[in-house]
Amino acid sequence: MGVWRYLFDNRPHSINRVRGERRPLLPAYASEDIQPALPTKEVTKVALRLKYQIEQVIPYELQEALISSPNSSIITKDVIKTAKEAGGEEFRACVLFCLLICEKWFHTEALDALWDSSLLDCRALACQVIAKNIIETEEDQEWLHKEALLKRYSILHKGEMTTPANVVERAVDMHTLRVIGSSGYQKCVRNLWRGWLVQDDRDPSQFIDYDNKINTSYWSHFDPDRMRVPLYQNSLLIFFSLLYLILYTSVINSVNPDGDIDIAEGILYTMTLSYLCDEVSKIMKIGRYYIGFWNVFNFTLFTLLAVSFVLRMVALAQSSDVDNTQRRYFNQMSYNFLAFTAPMFWMRLLLFLDTFRFFGAMLVVLKVMMKESLIFFALLFVVLVGFLQGFVGLNNTDLAVPVTGKILKGMANSVMQSPDFDAFEDFAPPFGMVLYYVFNFVVMIILLNILIALYNSSYEDISGNADDEYMALFSARTLQYVRAPDENVFIPPLNLIEILFLILPFEWWMSNESYERLNDVVMYILYSPLLLLTAYLETRDARWIRWNRRHGEADDTVLQEWEDLANEVGFNGFNSETDEWAKTVQKTKPNVDVSATRLEIRELKEQVKLLTESVKALMEERQRST
Incomplete structure (x- = not known):
């Protein structure tokens, strides 16, 4: 079913990167049939070679800038070239995969050996830097996408093959921002998205070019199978979410005093049933790995x-008399529950707006802040329990004061920065007031400032790297749609049609071929309005791709305004004027690959070498003359 997708929350911290091997990358019913593209034992050997190389390249702890700098003296071109050759010509496609495996190994070792964690983190960073350089320097983009990035590989773990x-x-699961932010990786993700x-x-484990990618025939793109495209699925999900919100707004602003269900409310509850079925089915098929914040x-x-x-149904079951208080x-309780969900309805839109850059970056910030809040709430829980026990103990010595609700309310007000000192004035004086002052100092001065510091640190970490974080979020969103094999895409609330009119009456007895044809017919009917638009867009894209190929450009090349005269002003030696300008630029441009100090040292070495040769020649000439 199209609604039974394998979704993951992308967890950015190292502990989750380490567990990347343990988390299944596909549902169990799909991963069992997938075989790795290369022998598992050979891939493991390549990973071990790379691990040894990186341990030799990073022998001790270094500054991060020395490793990640574009003109790094540590991760040099020779180091990158050696890493490329770790698999030889036969297994070179798995080098990127093995570098990510090495990164996971270093993070795992860092958790076990905290005394060397800084060194091991440097080596893990080196894995990312090398992988990014390999991706960005690869000229054969088709080979990079289909063989190096999208082919599935596996290693040996305790003598058994891991999930391909x-x-x-793996880059999304491990949150390797440098790899995700590389140009070749993002082009691959964009091709999947489109x-x-x-x-x-x-073979769902393989990725191929879309057959009609350059076909300019309109009706060749009018195909319900194209609903597998992440862009179209995401657009349809946003449309249904907006419709869901509009229906809710209509229902909550038109209360029916008699308790009857109108058309808008009926559609709202029907869509809710479809979404609820979708969530339950995912949990049943995927298990605990599916559970995340959203x-x-x-x-x-x-x-x-x-x-x-349910409350509305109970109300309808009551008598419709005017004086029926139960009805x-x-x-009223039904509408109260409905009104209570209003903030959640609007917040739910953020789930689908993360593909837009602004919302995506802010969502990452909020997500990390929520995770950092766990530290605050853990400390707060310990403090609350301790002080609550103290207040209850004081209450036992002063039986004249009814206290339990009063204490809880006063402590809750303090957490919300609105302490109620008057409520504790007569509470086991002077112990109650003193204890309440200490509680407010601990909560409002210490714990809340710790929370603010955590939020500030999280915001600085994410906002300083907002672009890469957004690209990671976008990549995760794309993989949500393409990760598991999916033949029939029925997006909620259309999944109810699949359940009620396809699965229950036909799937259990109909042959696979007949059932597939029936699904195609139903999908043609359901998605025909959207397919009219997508077919036009794909036809236009086909013309664009053809134009790019005729001019020797990449398929996704977009002609910019400064490129109009690029062929005439080519700096390629065919124009004397531009050729002269190119020579002038080459003479005056700085060498950014090497620092100025190192260049001066090189010049000094050349001068010393020339001087040495001159002195040597003079001495030889003098010896001959004597």
């Missing part, structure tokens, strides 16, 4: 709406 995975997936690279129907958020929203619907009560 490709570099695109549907120019698609999964092979006969999944819990969605499930909470749909559960509250389900409670609202009014349950009807």
Whole structure:
């Protein structure tokens, strides 16, 4: 089913990168049939060779800038060339995969050997830097995308083959921002997003070019299988989410006092059922690995709406008499639950707007801040329990004061920076007031400032690297749609049509060929309005790709305004004027690959060498003359 996709939350911290090997990259029913593209034992040997090389290149802890600098004296061109040759010509496609494996190994070792964690983190960084350089210097983009980035490889772990995975997936799971931010990687992701690279129907582990990529025939693109394209699925999800929000706004602003369900409310609850079925089916098929922040958020929203619907049904089951208080009560409770979910409805839009750069970067910041809040809440829980026990103990010595609700309310107000000192004036004086002052000092002065410091640190870390974080989020979103083999795409709420009118009545007895034809017919009907638009867009893209190929450009090349006269002013030696200008530029341009100090030392060495040769020649001439 199209709604049963394998989704992951992208976890940026090293502990999750280390666990990248343990998390299944495909659902169990899909991964069992996937075989690695190269022998597992040979791939493991390549990874071990690279690990040895990096250990020799980074023998002790270094500054990060020395490793990651574009003109690094550590990760030199010779080092990168050696890394490329780790697999030889036969296994060179798995080098990028093995570098990510080495990075995971170094992070794993860093957790076990904290005394060497800084050194091991430097080596892990070197893996990323080398991988990024290999990706960006590869000229054969087709080989890079199909063989190095999208082919699945595996290594040996305790004598058993690990789950096959490709570099695109593993980089997202490990949150390797340098690899994700490389140009070749992003071009590959963009091709997946546009549907120019698609999964092979006969072998879902392989990715091939879309057959009609350069076909300018309109009807050749009118194909329901194109709904697998991440761009189209995401657009349809945004459309249904906006429709869902509009229906909710209409329902919440038009309360039915008599308790009857109108058309808008009926559609709203029907869509809620489709989304709830979608969430439940994902958890059943994928298991605990599916659970993330947005999944819990969605499930909470749909559960509250389900409670609202049940209460509405209870109200409808009551007598419709005007004086029926039970009917009014349950009807009011139903609307209260419905109104309570309003903030969640609007926040849910952010789940689909992360493909836009502004929202994507801000979502990453918020996500990291929420994770950093766990430290604050862990400390807060310990402090709250300790002080609560103290207040309850004081209450036991002063039986005249009813306290439990009063204490909890006062402590909650303090956490919200609105302490209620008057409530504790007569509470076991002077111990109650003193203890409450200490509690407010610990919570408002110490813990809340720790939370602010954590938020500030998270914001600086993410905002300083916002572009790479956005590209990582976009890559994760793309993989959500292409990760698992998927033949029939039924996006909620269309999944109800699949469940009620295809799976239940036909799938259990119909042959695979007949069932597929039936699915195609249904998808033609359901998606025909959208396919009319997507076929036009793909026809236009086909003309664009053909034009680029005729001019010797890459398929995704966009002609910029400064390129209009690029052929006439080519600086390629055919024009004397431009050739003279090119020579002038070459003479005056700085050498950014080498620092100015090193250049001066080189010049000095050349001068010393010339001087030495001159002195030697003079001495030889003098000896001959004597």
